[in-house]
Amino acid sequence: MTAPLAEASADTSGPPRDHLGTSNPIRVALLGLGQVGAAVARLAGHTPGRRIEVTGALVRRPAGRNGWPFPLVADPRALLDGRPDVVIEVLGGVEPARSIVLAALERGIPVVTANKSLLARCADELFAAAASSGAPLRYEAAVIPGVPFLCAFAHRPLASRITRLSAILNGTSNFIVSRLSRGSSFEDALGLARERGYAEPDATRDLDGTDAAEKLVILVRQFARVGVRPDRLTRTGIDCLDTQDLHCAAAFGGAIRPVACADWTSAFSAWVGPAFVPEAHPLSRVDGVSNAICLDSPTASAPLVFAGPGAGPEVTAATILDDVLSTGQTKGFVRSTHVITTPPTQHAPARWFVRFRDIGLRFDTRDVSELLSAHDVWIDRWSVEGQPGGDRSRRALTLPCDQRGLDAGLGAVRAATGCNVFAIRALEAPCG
């Protein structure tokens, strides 16, 4: 049996032999046959140009699952022993994905994965194994699978001189927040997301920011060369938001969006959570299940913005198969060298969107402002929605302040007025 991929990739000095001109199929072993795996299997026989042939799939219980034109196996060794040209990993989670991917890379078999949990937690050993054997490890489908952009930066060190990024990385939570802004309740929005297939039955990892944090870790590794564990990132879920927050954000000239941000201009900081996004920021208009990323560099006059449809089995499968098709055409993605393992440090001063709920009747916004000002926190705008005697929730946008001051100020307000306080960051509009 020939190894068409190895053959094609060795031949870079002669005329380019692209996938259109090669008739041998690329033989892939599929780890996982869930929604994405099944979409990969369906689409594989129909790629433009070179054909991709699934030679077998790993599933937990092969018995009784018929209808696929390839064998289903429970033992990964059987798949790897078949010497596939590429392994596609769509199992999700860390184990057994980690062990099988490592085994494939150690044997020199290229791996394409969409598994953000695996990449966010085991990048060091995976990239070390890839570097050691020379087998490429590709993961365009792990972050905003509908928009090819990681591959564009992989071999472009000058374009990669980014020092800050902000992104909407989770379509489920962006869909829910978008519905809230149209007056829907959180429960109704989540129900609709499930109905439309945008949310899994258990959407915890989408709603609490875990999914976005894993993707942010992958981005931070590629762009900042910083290795950080997802659980070390500051993370806020979106389930604390209500419709009135969204209305108020619009009145403040912006929107609330579930974002993931990292900044390594000087110190390193990274966080995930809902944020007030001013209208002039490109993320303010990214609506529904769409995803987007803004990359800022100190030399550019405007941020780079990449946006498009969020995940979905078909989109993710197409991106995985593009990774497979490009495996013979380009070298692997990430250099495993020069990654600094550093904990997230202090966040730069920022504006905050703050909600004060159930302020005691004796207090008004002047009292709150005064309590905050003692900690050097100054209110830029107060909402006007509070009605005397009714809901005494009030919302405010602060001027840029230090997080330590804000925490102390909000603590003082909480102690004095008995109110329930909730604060989310505000992004700055990019200059240019």
Next chain:
Amino acid sequence: MTAPLAEASADTSGPPRDHLGTSNPIRVALLGLGQVGAAVARLAGHTPGRRIEVTGALVRRPAGRNGWPFPLVADPRALLDGRPDVVIEVLGGVEPARSIVLAALERGIPVVTANKSLLARCADELFAAAASSGAPLRYEAAVIPGVPFLCAFAHRPLASRITRLSAILNGTSNFIVSRLSRGSSFEDALGLARERGYAEPDATRDLDGTDAAEKLVILVRQFARVGVRPDRLTRTGIDCLDTQDLHCAAAFGGAIRPVACADWTSAFSAWVGPAFVPEAHPLSRVDGVSNAICLDSPTASAPLVFAGPGAGPEVTAATILDDVLSTGQTKGFVRSTHVITTPPTQHAPARWFVRFRDIGLRFDTRDVSELLSAHDVWIDRWSVEGQPGGDRSRRALTLPCDQRGLDAGLGAVRAATGCNVFAIRALEAPCG
């Protein structure tokens, strides 16, 4: 003398040997030492990772131009005979760029170019030469140089299943139109663009759409696999716009933007010119010198959007050098096969933004609407800015109509009322 690039690109089966690990510089010959060429020469010694060394530059008159650490020559053969690893072409225009690039490719020397005129006019022979010798030809800097995206699609056939694109490809004209929308006159806006270095002393090619048309030809070749000459595209300049057009577009819920569009969903059509862009379209908010492209595919729920800073010598130089650095890492860009040479055909029905200037006093909007309706052109909205006795310009947005009907209808209005008529297309907001 060793040839480090050829060496590196032959070595794809072993461990990835990236530019960080290679100490030999990449030796480049520079064709042209204008603004972009000079920026390339300045930046070349400072690339992260592998160093790029300029071995010489082609200029028209070498005498008296000192201060560069490499020889300036007037004879391109002297440069090619030095067997550079890569040739960078930033001469602009067709000749002598075409002959020298062909000679380099025929000798198997990789070429990186930012020359859209050359690529738009000579793509067939350039890609044929590249395919025949196997030397890559790269041109990320030719279209939206600040945003790496062409390279992302080069080896991704599934992501490339695009059937429509709309883009803002010329920063100069977008800057001027943005200024008009803020009340500036055309002359003032052009003056400011020159003052800030966004416009050349002779900005004709920016203002009349030639520059955008050349870029559109390159995009259409890559995404639609259609070869078309820039002068075969329907093209309108922006100098016909006035401030009132921009105000009125805002009142109609959108903006006017200088766009380049192509659609090959069924028949092929491509055009360049100012267009009414509804607020929900991603291009409506691309402001100033920024550039952007939206790619639509029939299967995606939302368009892919890539946006960022427009051209500038530094940005273009960085993109060129990234192309140089990636030359050993990835195969060349475009397959020269399967390009269909076809003339632009009929445009699909569209809405139009129409200006009627100097309508005779005996006529009002009802008369105009009636004249148009005889040709199956129906007005969706009339502007309200016309004042009796004052400027009798009126503007309107039509419902979708056939261009032939529109031409006939506007001809009838012109004949009957003596007014001056001007019409630009309206984009549809993408679904999703």
